[in-house]
Amino acid sequence: MLSVPFPVITLIALLLLIAALCTAGARHNGALRFLFASFILILTNTLRWEFHSDLLRNLQSVMAIFLPAIAWSSFVLPGEHRQKRYVLMLFVPVVLSLLIRLLWAPATDVVLGILFFSYGVALFRATGKPPFHSLRPGEISHSDRLALFAGFFLCSSALTDLLIAVDFGFSGGKYATSIVAVTQFALLPLVGTLIFRLINPPPLIGSAPGQEQNREKERAGTAELTALYRKLEKQVREDELYLNPDVTLALLARKTGIPARHVSAAVNSVRQCNVSQWINGFRVERAKALLINTALPVTQIMMESGFMTKSNFNREFLRLSGTSPGAYRQQARDNSGLTAEKA
Known part of the structure; x- marks a missing residue:
């Protein structure tokens, strides 16, 4: 070609x-x-x-x-x-x-x-x-x-x-x-x-100097980012912000009252991923629960989990779970059947 x-x-x-x-x-x-x-x-x-x-x-x-x-x-x-x-x-x-x-x-x-x-x-x-x-x-x-x-x-x-x-x-x-x-x-x-x-993944806030005099500041910064992440995760879970298919870094910053660069830095520091991947993690988590506990079609579960396209849903589900949504549901049913038989 x-x-x-x-x-x-x-x-x-x-x-x-x-x-x-x-x-x-x-x-x-x-x-x-x-x-x-x-x-x-x-x-x-x-x-x-x-x-x-x-x-x-x-x-x-x-x-x-x-x-x-x-x-x-x-x-x-x-x-x-x-x-x-x-x-x-x-x-x-x-x-x-x-x-x-x-x-x-x-x-x-x-x-x-x-x-x-x-x-x-x-x-x-x-x-x-x-x-x-x-x-x-x-x-x-x-x-x-x-x-x-x-x-x-x-x-x-x-x-x-x-x-x-x-x-x-x-x-x-x-x-x-x-x-x-x-x-x-x-x-x-x-x-x-x-x-x-x-x-070169997105840098965290500020630089990471290698001088001995800055190591304490770095450790303090990491602790602050961890505390900030916990606060951020709690609000995202409680308000179910991940269900909004149009959620962006800027929108998260407005909803949580945390500057966008601090949101990105906290997620990168604690979860070692970008904000988009982090949000998709919540969505996949919800999709798993719906796949196991409901009989809803996969397409409806995709939409109710905050995904906009089937391709993105399948790709992120595979990335985080190692399998497709349909195979995950079938595996859960098979495991449930084996548990019932043993009981």
């Missing part, structure tokens, strides 16, 4: 992003799967251009057909009532693209462009955030940030191939190298931002 002769910079950038994600506090296996697949695809394409191998060219074309589906499955979980639609979206485009490649090879580039662009837009929609959503700490999770990157990566690849196809049609590929260079360098700031966010 990515018609890049020697994309060394892109390969190095992806390796750095993979390394940053592996060393981050909360690993995202789906993102790692997508990044590894992208790395292997670009590496295969590089070797293809280096050795002019028809075998590698065919292998690269087939791998490119699978990459958008891999991206989709890496960041979007199947919804309880959308299983059929999820499976269709995951497999039908891939099967159709493979058939078109076998029966009408010249149309492969067009099909790949459509495939990459469609899945890229679908990833933007799945996150529930626009492609250029604010990257400020506490407003967007690492998972959503990586999903947006995957969507941008796919759309950028589709645009690159479209421009190269037009260039070959009008000038015989005279500007192909320049087009590739421009589109690759356009990705670098985004990759750099992701790496920086992963290895």
